[in-house]
Amino acid sequence: MARLRRMRVWAALGAAVTLMLAGCTSSPQRTHSPRTMGVPASGTEDMGREPPASLRQGGTLTLATSQWVTQYNVNQAAGSIGEAAEIDSLVEPKLFRRDAKGVPHANPDYLLSAAVTGTAPQTVTYRLNPHARWSDGKPLGFDDFAAQWKALGRGDDRYLVADPSGYDQVSEVRRGARANEVQVVFRSPYADWQRLFDPLFPASATSTPEQFNNGWRARIPVTAGPFTIASMDRTTQSVTAVPDPAWWGTRPRLDKVVFRALLPAAALQAYLNGEIDAVNAATAEAYQQLRSAPDSTVRIGSAWDEVHVSLNGAGGPLADIAVRHAVQRAVNRKALADVAAEGLPVGVPLLGNHIYMTNQPGYADNSGPWGTFDPAEAARLLDRAGWTSPGAGRPRVKDGRPLKLRFVIAESTNRLGLDLAQLLQQMLGQVGIGVEIQKVPADDYGPKYLDVGNFDLAIFRFTDLTYPSQAQAVYRMPRGKQSFQNYGRISDAALDDLLQRASATLDPVAAARLYNQADAEIWRLGHDVELYQRPQMTAVRKGLANFGVPGLGDIDFGTVGWTS
Structure with a gap:
């Protein structure tokens, strides 16, 4: 899936899982971690902290991105992806x-x-x-x-x-x-x-x-950070940043930061080959290979990071709230969270909230019936909505039209994401909802599909919502061609009002009460199928300091460096 730091933006799923559920095959055997534990406390970081002045001056940090970035203005609709924000954080002002x-x-x-x-x-x-x-x-x-x-x-x-x-x-x-x-x-x-x-x-x-819209396409025209862009090579799909000689602050420890666009499997292999210095370890397949990798350590913490399936209510069958409710009731969310947790040393909790993580103050499970697996009720909802079943294993029909949904995923989605999509396909198929999985180029996933509502179902992540008011962009009413980050265009005036009142409430306890009322309305509207809180596990080279899992915080690339 995809992800973005600092603002609530989408990110793709990346890496793999060992999967054993009825009717779905992947790896031939289950894996087990040597230890299991619950979810780390909210804001737990694991960064290999060292005083920057104690680090070696110089060296290169090479990282992977899941796609080639085409828009570096993260305030523009097509720029709300994690990779753009991460690169911007080196070269633009973070107040x-x-x-x-x-x-x-x-x-x-x-x-x-x-x-x-x-x-x-x-x-x-x-x-x-x-x-x-x-x-x-x-x-x-x-x-x-x-x-x-x-x-x-x-x-x-x-x-x-x-x-x-x-x-x-x-x-x-x-x-x-x-x-x-x-x-x-x-x-x-x-x-x-x-x-x-x-x-x-x-x-x-x-x-x-x-x-604003076009001046930052595949370029960063003006900077004001500790680093500056030395090159953007479309052929090798790499971006190189170097210290800016005009920087007025403390000189960065690194001589160079390189970002390479690599699909998840390629990124994992590149890390094992010593070609990059950090990689996602939060899936079973990745963790099993990385936990004992030489010259490497896995850092574990807790951040704001959720996985969900977005529903497009702007047209097609999902424009009907009854069909959206049927999709919610047909999905066994617990089974999907268990798949994501298999083989990991940390818990992967089911989410009952869109605004707060399970380990955050303010969290309440507002999922109610909409988050409860009940395929019989899903079938009844579809019956009442006029979708009749022609028999087991076949899509339902209404007015001569079959009930089929297009599940769009990015090619950068890792095996875990693919497995989850296939399981969802099976679950929905059992109540007569046909699902076609369509894999599209990673670079096109945002601008040609997600941003313009060219999908029925889409699985991805929102990350780093440490300011709850950022939920407004995801759940507010669209305006004309502006969907903001409400890609499925599902909202109502009551939800808008609750989010607005919450963001204007200075008492955090009173604000949390309003945000939870808003969350209950998000569930009732059938905005999406909220799944689970994603674990934070990153493998890094030994000796890499001030980099890893920053909890609910930010990575300051000016302080990142090598101990020797």
């Missing part, structure tokens, strides 16, 4: 860095301070580091904040945005009392204000719809 518990802290490389300086209306004052400059020589400042708000928060549909939430609650961006001050004024309180303008993008390359 805040989250610690392992998800608490944001102002990044002194860019901010002298940032605080709420007024409450009626809520006003946030940013004091920018006067040394912070874009690669075109311009200082970071008011123009950049104003351009980002204009693109994301003013409702101008010429800007194809991934997530306007928060920005659409801003009433004004104005200059502060000093040259390096910017003030952001909200029309109503907004609890998660630290997530806005982070990353900050340059006004010089985002001010017009053309710049």
